[in-house]
Amino acid sequence: MKQLHNIVAPLVLFCLMMVACLPVLAQEQAGEVPSQTQDAITPQEEEEHTVDVKEIVFGHIGDSYEWHITTWGKTHITIPLPIIVYSGNTGWHVFLSSRLEENGGTYEGLSIAPEGSKYEGKLVEYNAAGEQVRPWDISITKVTFALLFNSVLLLVIVLSVAHWYRKRPQGAKAPGGFVGFMEMFIMMVNDDIIKSCVGPNYRKFAPYLLTAFFFIFINNMMGLIPFFPGGANVTGNIAVTMVLAICTFLAVNIFGTKHYWKDIFWPDVPWWLKVPVPMMPFIEFFGIFTKPFALMIRLFANMLAGHMAMLVLTCLIFISASMGPALNGTLTVASVLFNIFMNALELLVAFIQAYVFTMLSAVFIGLAQEGAKVKAADK
Amino acid sequence: MSLLLPDSGLLFWMFLSFGIVFVILAKYGFPVIIKMVEGRKTYIDQSLEVAREANAQLSKLKEEGEALVAAANKEQGRILREAMEERDKIVHEARKQAEIAAQKELDAVKQQIQIEKDEAIRDIRRQVAVLSVDIAEKVLRKNLADKEAQMGMIDRMLDEILTPNKN
Numbered sequence: 001m002k003q004l005h006n007i008v009a010p011l012v013l014f015c016l017m018m019v020a021c022l023p024v025l026a027q028e029q030a031g032e033v034p035s036q037t038q039d040a041i042t043p044q045e046e047e048e049h050t051v052d053v054k055e056i057v058f059g060h061i062g063d064s065y066e067w068h069i070t071t072w073g074k075t076h077i078t079i080p081l082p083i084i085v086y087s088g089n090t091g092w093h094v095f096l097s098s099r100l101e102e103n104g105g106t107y108e109g110l111s112i113a114p115e116g117s118k119y120e121g122k123l124v125e126y127n128a129a130g131e132q133v134r135p136w137d138i139s140i141t142k143v144t145f146a147l148l149f150n151s152v153l154l155l156v157i158v159l160s161v162a163h164w165y166r167k168r169p170q171g172a173k174a175p176g177g178f179v180g181f182m183e184m185f186i187m188m189v190n191d192d193i194i195k196s197c198v199g200p201n202y203r204k205f206a207p208y209l210l211t212a213f214f215f216i217f218i219n220n221m222m223g224l225i226p227f228f229p230g231g232a233n234v235t236g237n238i239a240v241t242m243v244l245a246i247c248t249f250l251a252v253n254i255f256g257t258k259h260y261w262k263d264i265f266w267p268d269v270p271w272w273l274k275v276p277v278p279m280m281p282f283i284e285f286f287g288i289f290t291k292p293f294a295l296m297i298r299l300f301a302n303m304l305a306g307h308m309a310m311l312v313l314t315c316l317i318f319i320s321a322s323m324g325p326a327l328n329g330t331l332t333v334a335s336v337l338f339n340i341f342m343n344a345l346e347l348l349v350a351f352i353q354a355y356v357f358t359m360l361s362a363v364f365i366g367l368a369q370e371g372a373k374v375k376a377a378d379k
Numbered sequence: 380m381s382l383l384l385p386d387s388g389l390l391f392w393m394f395l396s397f398g399i400v401f402v403i404l405a406k407y408g409f410p411v412i413i414k415m416v417e418g419r420k421t422y423i424d425q426s427l428e429v430a431r432e433a434n435a436q437l438s439k440l441k442e443e444g445e446a447l448v449a450a451a452n453k454e455q456g457r458i459l460r461e462a463m464e465e466r467d468k469i470v471h472e473a474r475k476q477a478e479i480a481a482q483k484e485l486d487a488v489k490q491q492i493q494i495e496k497d498e499a500i501r502d503i504r505r506q507v508a509v510l511s512v513d514i515a516e517k518v519l520r521k522n523l524a525d526k527e528a529q530m531g532m533i534d535r536m537l538d539e540i541l542t543p544n545k546n
Contacts, residue, residue, distance in 0.1 A: 138388045211405060
C-alpha cells in the first residue's frame with residue numbers, strides 16, 4: 001500500500017506541473033501569431049512600440065530642465081524646475097520649465113536645441129542671423145535641484161548632530177541612536193582616513209575632507225533611491241566631480257610646503273634626468289594636474305557606470321517584451337535578480353567611492369605636507 | 380560626448396552649494412563633533428588615570444589600615460597582658476594584706492580570749508576560794524559545834540603554824 005502511494009505521488013505532481021505549464025505554452029503559441037502578422041504594421045508604428053534604451057538611459061544619467069517622473073499613458077508626469085538664464089541680447093529670464101511646453105517649446109525667445117545641434121538638449125536662443133546662441137544658463141536643472149536638495153539634507157543631518165553636542169557639556173555621556181551612528185561614522189572617516197593619510201598636520205584639512213566625504217556619500221546614496229528626491233545622477237556628473245577635484249587640487253597646492261615644491265621642480269633623481277632636459281620635473285609638474293584629474297574621472301565614471309548598468313538591466317524587461325512571454329518572463333526574473341545584485345553592489349560602491357576620493361585627497365594633501373611644522377595648538 | 384563636458388550652470392551651482400556646505404560644516408558642523416569626541420576621549424583617559432591612582436591609593440590605605448589593625452592588636456595583647464599581671468599583683472597584694480589583717484585580728488582575738496580566759500580563771504579561782512571558804516566555814520561550823528572541838532582545832536592550827544618546817 002505504501003509503495004503504491006510512493007508511485008502515485010510523483011505522478012500527481014507531474015500532472016499538476018503540466019497543468020500549470022499549459023497557460024504558458026498557450027501564450028507562447030498565441031504570441032507567435034501576431035509576430036507573423038507584424039509585417040503588416042508600418043515601420044513607423046513599430047518604432048513607436050520599441051523601447052529607445054539609449055534615450056531612457058541617457059535621459060536619466062544626463063541633465064534636464066524638468067524632473068521627469070513617469071509617463072502614464074500619453075501624459076508625462078514631471079516636476080517643473082525654474083529656468084534662470086541671462087542673455088546678452090534680452091537680459092535675464094526667469095520662468096518655470098513648464099512654460100516651454102505650454103507655449104509649444106519656445107518661451108521668451110528661448111527654446112531647447114533640437115537633436116543634432118551643437119547644444120543638443122540645452123536652452124538656446126536664435127540671433128538675428130538665425131544661429132543658435134547659448135545664453136548664460138544657471139537654471140535649476142534636475143541635477144542642480146538634487147544637488148541643492150542633498151546639500152540641504154547634509155547640512156540638516158550634520159548640524160542636527162552637532163546641535164546635540166552643542167547643548168551638552170564637555171565630557172557628557174556618549175550619544176546613542178542616530179547621533180551615535182553619525183559620531184561613529186564621522187570619527188571613522190576622521191581617524192581611519194584623514195588622520196592616517198594626512199599625517200600630523202591633519203587637523204587643518206579635516207573639515208574639508210569630512211565635508212567632501214559626506215557630500216559625495218549623501219549624493220551617491222540619494223542617487224540610488226529610484227524616486228523623486230533621489231535618483232538624480234549627481235556624482236555621476238562631471239561638473240560636480242570637477243569642482244570636488246578642483247577643491248582637492250587647491251587644498252594640495254595652496255598649502256603645499258617648500259619640500260613639496262622642491263620635490264616637483266628638483267626631485268631626488270640622477271642629475272641627467274633633470275639638467276639638460278628637465279624630464280623628471282616636467283613629469284612631476286604634470287602629475288600635479290593628473291592626480292585631481294584622476295580623482296574627477298574615477299568618481300564620475302564609477303557612479304555613471306553604476307546608474308547605467310542598473311538602467312540597462314531594467315530596460316531589458318521592456319526590450320524583451322516583444323520577444324514572447326517565455327523569454328520576457330525569464331529575462332524579467334534575471335533582470336530583477338541582477339538589479340538586486342547591482343543595487344547591493346552600488347550601495348557598496350557609494351561608500352567605497354566616497355572613501356576612495358577622500359582617502360586619495362588625504363594622501364595627496366599628506367604628501368604636500370611633508371616637512372611641515374605642526375603648530376603647537378594643533379597637536 | 381556631452382556627458383564629458385561640464386555644464387557651466389551646474390559648475391556654478393556646484394561651486395556655490397559645495398562652498399556653502401563646506402563653510403557651514405567647517406565652522407559649525409564637524410569641528411564641534413570632533414572636539415566633543417576628542418574631549419570625551421581625553422576625559423575618559425583622565426578618568427582612567429584618576430581611577431588608577433585612586434585604586435593605588437585605596438590599596439595603600441588598605442595596607443596602612445591593615446598595619447594599623449595589626450599594631451592595635453599587638454598593643455591590645457600587650458595591654459591585656461599587662462592588665463592581667465596588674466590584676467594578679469593587686470589580687471596578690473590584697474590577699475597578703477587581707478592575710479595580715481586577718482592575722483592581726485586573730486592575734487587580737489587570741490589576746491582577748493587569753494585575757495578573758497585569765498579573767499575567767501581568776502574569777503573561778505575567786506569563786507573557788509569563796510566557795511572553799513564557805514565550805515570550810517560550814518565544815519568548821521559543823522566540826523566546832525562544841526568547845527572541845529574548837530579547842531582541838533585551835534591547837535592543831537597552832538601546831539601547823541608553829542611547825543611549818545615539817546611540811
